[in-house]
Amino acid sequence: MAEKLLEIRNLTVGFQTDNGVVKATDRVNLTLNKGETVCLVGESGSGKSVTSLAVMRLIEYGGGAILEGDVGFKGDDLTSRSQEEMIRIRGNKIAMIFQDPMSALNPVYSVGDQIAESVMLHQKKSKKEAWKTAVHLLRLVGIPAPEMRVKQYPHELSGGMCQRVVIAIALACDPDLLIADEPTTALDVTVQAQILDLLRKLQKDLGMSILLITHDMGVAAEMGDRIAVMYAGVIVEEGAVADIFANPSHPYTIGLLQSVPGLEGARGEELYTIRGNIPSLNQLPTGCRFHPRCPHVRERCKSTEPPVFKVNSDHQAACWMYASGGDSEAWRQELEQRS
Numbered sequence: 193m194a195e196k197l198l199e200i201r202n203l204t205v206g207f208q209t210d211n212g213v214v215k216a217t218d219r220v221n222l223t224l225n226k227g228e229t230v231c232l233v234g235e236s237g238s239g240k241s242v243t244s245l246a247v248m249r250l251i252e253y254g255g256g257a258i259l260e261g262d263v264g265f266k267g268d269d270l271t272s273r274s275q276e277e278m279i280r281i282r283g284n285k286i287a288m289i290f291q292d293p294m295s296a297l298n299p300v301y302s303v304g305d306q307i308a309e310s311v312m313l314h315q316k317k318s319k320k321e322a323w324k325t326a327v328h329l330l331r332l333v334g335i336p337a338p339e340m341r342v343k344q345y346p347h348e349l350s351g352g353m354c355q356r357v358v359i360a361i362a363l364a365c366d367p368d369l370l371i372a373d374e375p376t377t378a379l380d381v382t383v384q385a386q387i388l389d390l391l392r393k394l395q396k397d398l399g400m401s402i403l404l405i406t407h408d409m410g411v412a413a414e415m416g417d418r419i420a421v422m423y424a425g426v427i428v429e430e431g432a433v434a435d436i437f438a439n440p441s442h443p444y445t446i447g448l449l450q451s452v453p454g455l456e457g458a459r460g461e462e463l464y465t466i467r468g469n470i471p472s473l474n475q476l477p478t479g480c481r482f483h484p485r486c487p488h489v490r491e492r493c494k495s496t497e498p499p500v501f502k503v504n505s506d507h508q509a510a511c512w513m514y515a516s517g518g519d520s521e522a523w524r525q526e527l528e529q530r531s
């Protein structure tokens with residue numbers, strides 16, 4: 193049995209707005225095993241960042257609140273920790289990196305100072321030792337001539353180099369879990385690939401788990417052991433990466449795959465676009481949230497929200513098509529033919 197590291201259960205995050213409370217995530221369930229990379233994918237506004245910020249308990253600083261559910265981390269429930277305790281947990285066991293490395297770095301301190309500060313915060317080391325560790329970490333994240341680079345300031349480094357520095361800072365606390373929210377979106381394509389390679393290598397060498405947030409199915413295919421697809425605050429499909437690509441099951445996932453050039457799901461010459469837009473949180477449709485955009489919609493989808501159904505042993509989808517009995521079989525055949 194794989195060892196569970198992070199277990200998000202029924203996580204509902206709410207925000208107070210002028211129109212009352214909106215739920216940015218609604219009973220999200222997601223498990224991450226030790227040493228595994230799980231990719232959380234979905235369109236803009238689907239609730240990916242909110243989910244990760246709730247895990248870190250940073251959502252409370254952004255005006256959100258955890259309304260329901262819990263976050264098991266190494267058997268501990270993070271939702272019942274105080275913010276003081278969370279500071280220690282965030283620093284020591286969970287690290288997070290974001291899209292824009294420049295905004296994560298302080299322009300007035302050298303990169304060495306910033307890494308060393310993180311080292312001293314987490315390990316009992318003198319300034320001199322911490323500086324040595326900073327050089328070591330820069331080497332670990334693939335920065336050439338680290339002895340020279342360590343003295344430089346963020347503006348003297350490229351965007352890709354800065355993201356490597358941010359990763360070095362994250363590694364200073366020797367995290368069990370790295371949450372990476374669109375870590376390569378702001379970088380150009382070649383640099384993007386290099387940073388993804390680096391994350392893969394670090395994961396293998398250091399044995400950490402990665403929760404990778406991306407809207408890019410190609411990135412998810414390359415990086416993930418498992419993929420969870422999010423739509424309008426709910427996880428609509430989850431499974432092993434090979435399974436999701438070979439046998440995408442939720443109509444939303446199928447649409448996503450068909451809209452990516454060069455992926456197997458994309459058949460024919462013309463790329464598919466999912467009709468319509470993601471609904472706003474204060475005007476969620478009844479029943480299945482995806483039903484107004486779904487090419488396979490049936491009456492039941494309009495009235496009742498589907499629970500999660502097993503597609504096979506390690507693959508599940510929240511779609512009525514996978515309920516047993518009724519006309520599900522015929523329905524699935526229709527889907528096979530149309531897609």
Ligand SMILES: Nc1ncnc2c1ncn2[C@@H]1O[C@H](COP(=O)(O)OP(=O)(O)OP(=O)(O)O)[C@@H](O)[C@H]1O
Pocket residue numbers: 207208209216234235236237238239240241242243254255256407473
């Ligand atoms: N402080 C806030 N107040 C009100 N609503 C918020 C707040 N922060 C986020 N939301 C809402 O929560 C929803 C999910 O946002 P989130 O940032 O998690 O999306 P995402 O999937 O990460 O999208 P993206 O790919 O654009 O980063 C959005 O509809 C957003 O408007």
Ligand code: NI
Pocket residue numbers: 240241242373
């Ligand atoms: Ni986001």
